[in-house]
Amino acid sequence: MFCKRLLALMSLALGLAFMVLGGVALAEYPEKDINGIIQWGAGGATDVISRAITPLAEPYLGKKIILVNKPGATGAIATTYVYNQPADGYTLLFGAENPSMYKVLGLSEIDYGDFEPIIIIGAVPNVTVVKADSKYKSFKEFIEDAKANPGKVKIAFTGVGGAPHVVSSIMKVVSGVEFNAVEFPGEGPGLTALLGGHVDAMPSGIAPAAEFLRAKMLRGLMVFDKKRLMAFPDIPAITEIYPEYEKYVPYYPWYGVFVKKGTPKEIVDKLTQAFKKAFDDPKYQEFLAKRDTIPLGLTGKEAREFVDRQRSLASWLMWEAGAAKRSPEEFKIPKP
Amino acid sequence: MENLQYFLLPFLDLKLLSLTIVGTFAGMWVGAIPGLSVTMAASLLISFTFAWDLNSALALICGVYMGGVYGGSITAILINVPGAPAAIATVFDGYPLAQRGEAGRAIGLATTVSLLGGLIGIAFLAFGAPILSKFALKFSPRDYFLLGVMGILLITSMGHGSTIKGIIAGTVGVLLSMVGLDPSTGELRYTFGTVYLMQGISFIPAMIGLFGVSEALFQVRGGTLPPIKQMVDKVIPDFKSIVKHIPLVIRSSLIGVWIGALPGTGGDVAALIAYDNAKRTVKNPSRPFGQGAYEGVIAPESANNAAIGGAFIPMLTLGIPGDAVTAIIIGALFIHGLKPGPLLMIETPQVFWIIVSCLIISAITMVILVLSTLKVFLKVVEIPKNMLMPMIVMLSVVGTYAIQNSLTDVYCMLAFGILGYFMRLYGYAVGPMVLGLILGPVIETNFRRSMQMAENNPLAFIGDIFSHPISFVLSLAIIYMIVSQVGIFKSLSKKGGGSFNGKGNG
Numbered sequence: 001m002f003c004k005r006l007l008a009l010m011s012l013a014l015g016l017a018f019m020v021l022g023g024v025a026l027a028e029y030p031e032k033d034i035n036g037i038i039q040w041g042a043g044g045a046t047d048v049i050s051r052a053i054t055p056l057a058e059p060y061l062g063k064k065i066i067l068v069n070k071p072g073a074t075g076a077i078a079t080t081y082v083y084n085q086p087a088d089g090y091t092l093l094f095g096a097e098n099p100s101m102y103k104v105l106g107l108s109e110i111d112y113g114d115f116e117p118i119i120i121i122g123a124v125p126n127v128t129v130v131k132a133d134s135k136y137k138s139f140k141e142f143i144e145d146a147k148a149n150p151g152k153v154k155i156a157f158t159g160v161g162g163a164p165h166v167v168s169s170i171m172k173v174v175s176g177v178e179f180n181a182v183e184f185p186g187e188g189p190g191l192t193a194l195l196g197g198h199v200d201a202m203p204s205g206i207a208p209a210a211e212f213l214r215a216k217m218l219r220g221l222m223v224f225d226k227k228r229l230m231a232f233p234d235i236p237a238i239t240e241i242y243p244e245y246e247k248y249v250p251y252y253p254w255y256g257v258f259v260k261k262g263t264p265k266e267i268v269d270k271l272t273q274a275f276k277k278a279f280d281d282p283k284y285q286e287f288l289a290k291r292d293t294i295p296l297g298l299t300g301k302e303a304r305e306f307v308d309r310q311r312s313l314a315s316w317l318m319w320e321a322g323a324a325k326r327s328p329e330e331f332k333i334p335k336p
Numbered sequence: 337m338e339n340l341q342y343f344l345l346p347f348l349d350l351k352l353l354s355l356t357i358v359g360t361f362a363g364m365w366v367g368a369i370p371g372l373s374v375t376m377a378a379s380l381l382i383s384f385t386f387a388w389d390l391n392s393a394l395a396l397i398c399g400v401y402m403g404g405v406y407g408g409s410i411t412a413i414l415i416n417v418p419g420a421p422a423a424i425a426t427v428f429d430g431y432p433l434a435q436r437g438e439a440g441r442a443i444g445l446a447t448t449v450s451l452l453g454g455l456i457g458i459a460f461l462a463f464g465a466p467i468l469s470k471f472a473l474k475f476s477p478r479d480y481f482l483l484g485v486m487g488i489l490l491i492t493s494m495g496h497g498s499t500i501k502g503i504i505a506g507t508v509g510v511l512l513s514m515v516g517l518d519p520s521t522g523e524l525r526y527t528f529g530t531v532y533l534m535q536g537i538s539f540i541p542a543m544i545g546l547f548g549v550s551e552a553l554f555q556v557r558g559g560t561l562p563p564i565k566q567m568v569d570k571v572i573p574d575f576k577s578i579v580k581h582i583p584l585v586i587r588s589s590l591i592g593v594w595i596g597a598l599p600g601t602g603g604d605v606a607a608l609i610a611y612d613n614a615k616r617t618v619k620n621p622s623r624p625f626g627q628g629a630y631e632g633v634i635a636p637e638s639a640n641n642a643a644i645g646g647a648f649i650p651m652l653t654l655g656i657p658g659d660a661v662t663a664i665i666i667g668a669l670f671i672h673g674l675k676p677g678p679l680l681m682i683e684t685p686q687v688f689w690i691i692v693s694c695l696i697i698s699a700i701t702m703v704i705l706v707l708s709t710l711k712v713f714l715k716v717v718e719i720p721k722n723m724l725m726p727m728i729v730m731l732s733v734v735g736t737y738a739i740q741n742s743l744t745d746v747y748c749m750l751a752f753g754i755l756g757y758f759m760r761l762y763g764y765a766v767g768p769m770v771l772g773l774i775l776g777p778v779i780e781t782n783f784r785r786s787m788q789m790a791e792n793n794p795l796a797f798i799g800d801i802f803s804h805p806i807s808f809v810l811s812l813a814i815i816y817m818i819v820s821q822v823g824i825f826k827s828l829s830k831k832g833g834g835s836f837n838g839k840g841n842g
Contacts, residue, residue, distance in 0.1 A: 042379035042660070048667040051379070055386045067383065068741050072535025073517055080531050108531065154789060182477075182788045185781070188663075192599050192656050196473035198789065211655050211677020291670055 029089055029267045036067040036257075037082050039075035039095040044186070045207060049121060049255045050094035052287050056278035061270070065092065074098045074161055076108040083110045087260040089267035092118070097253045100311040101161045103331045104324035112311065115258035116268055117303035119275040122293040123254035124205040126167050126224040127235060131194060132217055134201070139221040139241050142201060146177040155179045156190035156202040160323065163253045164190070166314060167203040167224055169321035170248045194218070205253060206232075206292045225250040231292055251313065254296065256303070272299045312336040342689035345391070346697060352395045356694045359399020360701040366400065367407025368419045370544045371735025374404030375660040382668050390672040394687070395694045397668065401661050402698035405603055405640055406450045410706075413442045413633070414716050415728055417548035421540065422603030422640040424770060425611040427547060429625060429632025436628050437564050440571035440714050445630055446637040447706045448573055449585050453638030454699035456589035457596065457645025461652070462692050465681075468646075469653040472597045477785035478800055480600060482810040484779035487605060489817050490612045491768040502768045505759065509772020512537050514780065532744040539773040541736045541749035546766040548732045549753025552725040554760050566714045572707055577630075584614060584631060585638045592639035596646020602659030603640035603647075604774060610639030616820065644695065652688050654678050729753075 036054060040046040047069060054065045070078040075098045085091040099111040128139060136142040146153040157164035164187070171177055182199055184190040187208045194202050195217060206229065212218040213232060220235035226249055228237050238245045257275055259268060278284060279297045288295050298306050313336045315328040328335075346352040366377045377400050385393035408423030413430035426446065433442040460468065491506040492499050515526045516536025527533040588610040595606035614625075614635035621629040647658030655677035657663035669676045674684055681688050706713075716724070736749040756766045790796040801807045 042375055042664050042667075044663075047379065048382075048670060051383050051667070052386070052671050055383055069379070070741065073531065076531060077535050107534075151791065180788065180791060182785050183781070184785070188656060189600060192473065192650075193477070195654070195656075196476065198476040211675055211679060214675075215678035217678055286673070287671060290673060290675065 029264075029270060030061055030063045032090070033064045033066055034061070034090050034092060036065045036092045036094055037078045038067055038069045039071065039078040039093070039098070040069070041071040042069050044071075045124065045205070045253070046094060046096045046255055049291075049293070050257075053121065053257075053275065053278050053284060056281050056284055057274045060274035060277050067094070074102075074107055074159070076102060076110075079110055080108060082258070083114055083260060085260065087262035089259055089263050089271060091260070092271070093258040093260075094255075095258060096255050097163075097310060097314070098161055100307075100314040101318055101324075103333070104315045104318055104326050104328050105161050106325040107161070112258065112307045114261050116261050116263055117307055118257040118259060118268065118271045118299070119279060120254060120256040120296045120298040120303045120306055121279060122288050122295050122297075123250075123252040124207050124291075124293050125229060125250065125252050126163055126203055127206050127209055127213075127229075127232075128167075128201060128203045128221045128224070129191070129194065129209050129213070129218045130201045130221060131197060132219050134219065136201065136221060139236070139238070142221055143171070143175050143177060143242075146179060147175070150178040151180050153177075153179055153201070154199040155181055156184050156193055156199045156204075157181050158186055158190060159183055161318075163205060163251070164203045165323070166251055166317060169323055170224075170245070170251065170317060171203075173317070173321050174244055174248065175242065191218070210292045224252070229292070248313075248317065251317075252294075254306075254310070256307070275299075309336065339685060339689050342686040343693045345686075346395060346690055346693045349391075352391055352690075352694070353697060355392055355395040356399040356697045357701045359396040360403035360698045361399075361705060363400035363403025363405075363698075364407035364410070364702065364705065367404035367423075368410045369735050370411060370417045370419050370548060370732055371540065371738050373420055373540070373739070374401055375664065376738070377404060378661050378664045379667075382664065382671060385668070386671065390669075390674070390687070391690055393668060393672065394665075394690055397665060398691055398694035399698045399701070401665075402454060402641070402644060402695055403702055405644055406447070406637075406702050406706075409446050409450075409633075409637055409640075410443060410713060413439055413446065414713065415548070415724070416551040417544060417728065417732065421543065421774070422607055422643070423636075424543065424547075424604060424767075424774075425607040425636035425640075426633060428611065428767060429627070429629050432626070432628035433630075433633065434566075434717055435564060437567050438628065439566050439717050440710055441567070441573070442630075442633050443710055443713065444571040444573050444707065446633050447703050448578060449581070449634045449638040450641040451699050451703045452585050453589040453592055454641035454644060454702075455696065456586065456638075457593050457642035458692060458695050458699070459645070460593045460642075461645040461648050461695075465649045465653050468593075468597050469650045469656075472599065472650050473654075474806060475598055476804070476807070477782040477789065478797075478804070479806050479810055480598075481779055481782035481786055482801075482807060482814060483595075483598075483601065483605070483609075484775045484782060486810065486814055486817065487608055487612075487775045488771065488779065489814065489821075490608055490771060492821050498763065501764045505764045505766070506768035506772040509769035510776040510779075511772075512542070512769075513539070513773045513776030532742075537748060537773065538739070538745065539770065540739055541745040542752045542773050543770050544732045544736055545749040545752030546756040546759075546770055548728055549750065550756025550760060550766060552728045552732075553753060553757040555721055555725050557757075564717060566717055571710050571714075581631070581634050584618065584634055587617070588614065588635040588638040589642035592642030593646040593649075595639075596643030596658055597649040598646075599650050599656045599658055601778070603643040605778075606643040606646075607636035607640040608771065608774075610635040616817070641699070648691060648695075651676070652681060652691065655680060 038047050038050050079099055082091050082093040102108040102111045130136050187204050190202050193199050222238045223229055223235050225237050226239050276299055312334055315333045318324040319328055366372045378397055381397050405422050408418055408420030409426040411417045411419040412423040412426040413434050416431040418424045418427050430442050491502045517534055518525055591610045592606040595601050614631050618631045621631045623629045625632050647662045650656040650658050651662040666676045736746050759766055801811055
């Protein structure tokens with residue numbers, strides 16, 4: 001009895017596996033379910049944003065999008081995987097900004113230059129936060145203290161190439177400060193350490209920090225942008241405090257959907273339309289607003305320009321800050 | 337009063353009640369199949385329940401969570417394959433019990449103490465959440481490092497072979513855990529230039545290979561032994577034997593709640609530490625540990641289910657996930673338009689109370705489901721070996737592929753299966769290697785983090801340990817654990833009337 005059930009379950013699992021492996025398709029696209037590969041693990045920002053948009057895009061495609069997480073190596077595993085699939089529109093890449101820096105950081109030779117953007121969904125502004133009872137009352141005080149005590153002020157960051165790393169590298173280049181940077185496996189764990197008083201500050205995405213700011217457990221020192229945030233109007237923009245940052249802002253993590261370069265144009269168009277409609281759905285807009293995500297909704301040429309500019313910005317910046325292994329010039333990445 | 341209303345809602349609403357029951361049942365299956373994890377099921381459910389109202393989605397997810405953590409122990413006991421990481425510690429004594437024909441008794445016990453542990457965890461969630469979450473925040477990277485060290489000391493008390501061989505296996509496990517991207521500098525370590533090793537060796541495929549496939553290979557080697565006849569009477573533990581073990585259940589559950597509430601550690605570490613604690617503190621186990629002691633099943637099973645309530649504590653009070661599953665539930669709350677964070681309990685208290693009562697329903701469902709169908713489960717062990725073993729291998733392959741749809745993982749799993757076979761052949765226990773793989777990264781990253789915080793000055797690091805009460809207490813516990821293992825002290829304490837025993841609450 002159990003044995004039979006077990007067999008039934010196993011054949012089901014095998015069937016699913018074959019569905020995922022899939023074949024090549026002809027005729028009207030899509031004639032079978034589509035695979036969506038998510039660059040980051042379950043529960044992370046990329047995962048949640050992707051899982052919220054697909055149910056809204058499916059009705060316009062008439063088929064299901066089966067989402068699978070393939071995390072690891074700052075997203076390079078998923079990116080390489082999708083790159084190795086046929087360019088037939090049946091494997092989508094749901095990714096974040098990280099591949100912008102793959103080449104200069106020596107993580108992978110494959111980046112978004114090898115993909116066609118379907119839609120750039122949105123971006124999350126970066127806010128430097130401290131604990132509510134911190135001695136730093138303003139960003140200026142924070143920078144002055146870091147200057148006076150080089151390598152003593154502890155900040156949390158999420159590893160090489162993550163947004164907190166990029167933002168603190170910009171501070172290093174522009175303000176000439178040296179931090180004691182402590183690595184955490186994500187913005188959530190970094191903020192947890194900040195709340196426990198184990199680090200002094202963190203340049204974090206607004207989404208994971210927003211609720212702590214609302215509850216007055218954390219205080220925002222600056223927004224890494226030219227203008228203030230609508231939801232937190234009392235946190236100053238960095239350019240108000242230090243105009244010399246103008247050239248580097250805004251820098252933020254962003255999320256988008258991609259297919260491999262070489263996918264037929266009518267398939268790209270069909271996907272673009274479906275995801276654009278899903279993006280415009282009031283339900284999705286409300287979801288983005290709740291997560292303090294800036295809606296971008298870029299498609300086509302605009303999306304391409306956005307992706308390329310972000311790559312130039314991040315690659316050159318990491319090179320100037322001494323964090324890159326290889327020069328962007330080697331890969332002919334233009335200066336921003 | 338309003339809270340009571342929310343609390344009672346799932347009990348009275350037929351739809352929520354049945355969704356929780358369905359979730360528990362599904363969770364048990366997912367948990368029992370190696371590789372299919374609760375984390376994966378929960379994240380699938382997010383898309384699946386997108387259009388539902390929040391309460392129904394929560395009922396289903398809570399059911400899957402509770403059932404899934406428990407389900408892993410069924411396969412751990414029956415076929416030596418922990419269905420989920422939280423069930424690893426259950427293998428040590430659960431499988432030997434099945435080998436003695438006592439699988440029914442083991443599952444019956446595991447189920448009952450899972451219920452008790454689960455309820456204790458939920459009680460702490462319902463009544464102590466705000467205080468416990470403040471305490472959890474106080475844990476610094478240094479304390480996680482010490483906790484990891486405490487866990488790795490288990491190697492010396494685990495397995496029934498030579499200690500040296502255990503330490504060798506554990507060390508290799510730790511070394512293997514270092515393959516991949518360096519967590520803080522992004523350097524590549526031992527990857528030999530391939531992108532597939534960049535993600536590191538994930539421990540779930542390793543676990544499935546080392547426990548499951550190697551056991552299957554080993555059994556095949558033994559020729560055609562007759563299957564073990566299982567005793568089917570007395571599968572439901574009698575009241576007296578439960579009462580006898582209540583102190584151990586409570587102690588293990590407390591460990592479970594505590595470890596579960598710490599962000600970054602979950603049921604797997606909780607169960608391992610509870611097992612270790614039981615091994616040190618239970619004076620007269622029913623049998624020596626590792627050979628089928630009931631206590632060796634009771635401790636990890638109460639701890640891993642208690643860890644569920646614990647994991648919800650930082651999630652519901654602060655919006656900080658206590659483990660991987662609660663991280664996904666946070667995402668689900670976002671999608672349903674809520675704002676999980678410190679204000680969640682103030683602005684939307686119904687979420688808190690509905691989760692609490694769904695967890696209770698799920699824990700009770702679990703017991704009824706398992707105890708009523710137990711005799712069917714037992715037939716698995718009575719399947720002739722020449723059929724059962726290939727099935728275990730197949731299940732392992734499918735399960736491993738399902739983790740992240742990676743064939744590399746499958747090869748990795750098979751390689752560990754073969755490695756495990758030879759380890760068994762030469763008397764090396766496989767448990768320590770899995771332990772090394774799990775705890776290696778915990779110890780490494782937190783040690784580097786705390787060294788970085790001490791500006792890479794070892795003296796400052798040691799100073800930090802003495803000046804922080806939590807670190808100090810953990811260090812004392814570690815010293816006690818080491819000292820109590822050393823031969824001289826063991827014999828001293830025997831002569832001195834057991835003065836060293838009895839106070840090791842770790």
